[in-house]
Amino acid sequence: MEEVFRAVKVTDRVYWVGVIDWALRNFHGYTTREGSTYNAYLILADKVTLIDTVKAPYREELLARVASVIDPRKIDYVVSNHSEMDHSGSLAWVIEVVKPEKVLASVMGAKALKEHFHWDVEVVPVKSGDEVDLGGMKLSFIETRMLHWPDSMFSYLEGEEVLFSQDAFGMHLASSELFADELDRGLLEREAATYYANILLPYSPLVLKLLARVRETGLKPRVVATDHGPIWRRGEDIAWILGLYERWALQKPTKKAVVVYDTMWGSTALMARTLADGLAAGGAQVKLMPLEGSHRSDVAAEILDAGALLVGSPTLNNNLFPSVADILTYLRGLRPQNLIGAAFGSYGWSGESVKQVREVLEAMKVEVVGEVKSKYVPTREVLQECYSLGLQIAQRLVEGDE
Numbered sequence: 001m002e003e004v005f006r007a008v009k010v011t012d013r014v015y016w017v018g019v020i021d022w023a024l025r026n027f028h029g030y031t032t033r034e035g036s037t038y039n040a041y042l043i044l045a046d047k048v049t050l051i052d053t054v055k056a057p058y059r060e061e062l063l064a065r066v067a068s069v070i071d072p073r074k075i076d077y078v079v080s081n082h083s084e085m086d087h088s089g090s091l092a093w094v095i096e097v098v099k100p101e102k103v104l105a106s107v108m109g110a111k112a113l114k115e116h117f118h119w120d121v122e123v124v125p126v127k128s129g130d131e132v133d134l135g136g137m138k139l140s141f142i143e144t145r146m147l148h149w150p151d152s153m154f155s156y157l158e159g160e161e162v163l164f165s166q167d168a169f170g171m172h173l174a175s176s177e178l179f180a181d182e183l184d185r186g187l188l189e190r191e192a193a194t195y196y197a198n199i200l201l202p203y204s205p206l207v208l209k210l211l212a213r214v215r216e217t218g219l220k221p222r223v224v225a226t227d228h229g230p231i232w233r234r235g236e237d238i239a240w241i242l243g244l245y246e247r248w249a250l251q252k253p254t255k256k257a258v259v260v261y262d263t264m265w266g267s268t269a270l271m272a273r274t275l276a277d278g279l280a281a282g283g284a285q286v287k288l289m290p291l292e293g294s295h296r297s298d299v300a301a302e303i304l305d306a307g308a309l310l311v312g313s314p315t316l317n318n319n320l321f322p323s324v325a326d327i328l329t330y331l332r333g334l335r336p337q338n339l340i341g342a343a344f345g346s347y348g349w350s351g352e353s354v355k356q357v358r359e360v361l362e363a364m365k366v367e368v369v370g371e372v373k374s375k376y377v378p379t380r381e382v383l384q385e386c387y388s389l390g391l392q393i394a395q396r397l398v399e400g401d402e
């Protein structure tokens with residue numbers, strides 16, 4: 001293995017020793033069409049330090065990359081920045097093989113690792129501002145609770161100015177290029193936005209606080225080494241991704257309206273198309289997302305920069321259509337902000353779905369501007385109602401965007 005999987009130099013003292021998961025297509029319900037990486041880093045200082053590990057099936061690949069630069073048994077410290085299994089799944093095995101002097105994690109991380117794995121390993125808890133001397137180089141810690149787990153933290157290597165940011169500023173993108181400056185900006189923005197929408201969106205107020213804290217402390221990393229996707233090593237790229245995070249966290253509404261729906265016999269789809277026609281005529285930018293061909297993680301990504309969310313569902317057995325229930329449950333958990341919206345759908349005899357859509361939208365704090373119901377196939381009047389509602393929502397979006 002050692003001859004095959006090699007470490008990649010990031011700075012004089014830091015090496016990437018992670019794994020590229022080209023085959024990943026499902027990350028707890030988030031469709032990862034571009035695969036992902038589980039990044040781990042080796043710091044070659046007097047105290048050799050491993051930052052994070054990888055998903056369990058890839059543990060040997062991780063140590064093979066370490067072995068390409070140093071005997072893994074020479075690792076003194078292992079730092080767990082985040083206890084989710086894609087980064088901690090091989091931690092117990094690595095500790096057993098390497099027998100490090102210390103394992104470090106945030107206060108919540110030490111607790112989470114114990115609760116997660118029910119183990120007896122002693123984990124040294126560290127707090128924001130704590131430092132560990134690696135021998136001529138200091139590693140300091142910044143707790144980032146709820147970004148996106150209670151245990152999450154950043155580690156910062158002084159001297160090399162490397163910020164190990166775990167999930168933050170990352171993306172699910174497998175590529176043989178390990179640095180962001182080697183990849184297309186359009187691809188980076190799409191995948192980073194999809195990642196933000198599906199993982200970090202509920203914690204946007206904390207993202208804004210963290211960005212303010214970083215500005216106040218004057219921290220100016222030369223490299224941002226994330227746990228997923230490419231490493232940011234150019235100042236302009238680091239400024240760019242920080243700027244995007246600020247924009248996404250603010251969720252300032254735009255003229256974009258996302259129309260999400262499913263249909264049984266085409267009536268709710270016809271209503272969706274008519275709403276889209278009204279929205280476009282009113283000057284909105286429209287994205288129609290039939291759930292038959294749109295995955296929930298793609299819908300979340302589209303909503304990240306939208307100003308309106310319109311949801312349509314037929315009534316099936318007195319209930320929401322199952323795919324619509326799925327997307328509403330998912331979006332409700334992601335807590336998007338500053339949206340206006342509408343509920344619509346066709347029914348045969350009971351017609352509960354529109355009320356149920358409206359209730360979920362209201363629970364999400366979406367301002368529901370209107371709703372349209374159609375008994376069986378939409379009449380000319382019902383379609384006129386859809387068109388007018390589309391126009392009305394577009395007008396609100398255009399006014400808000402001025």
Ligand code: FEO
Pocket residue numbers: 082084085086087148167227228
């Ligand atoms: Fe990449 Fe939250 O784990």
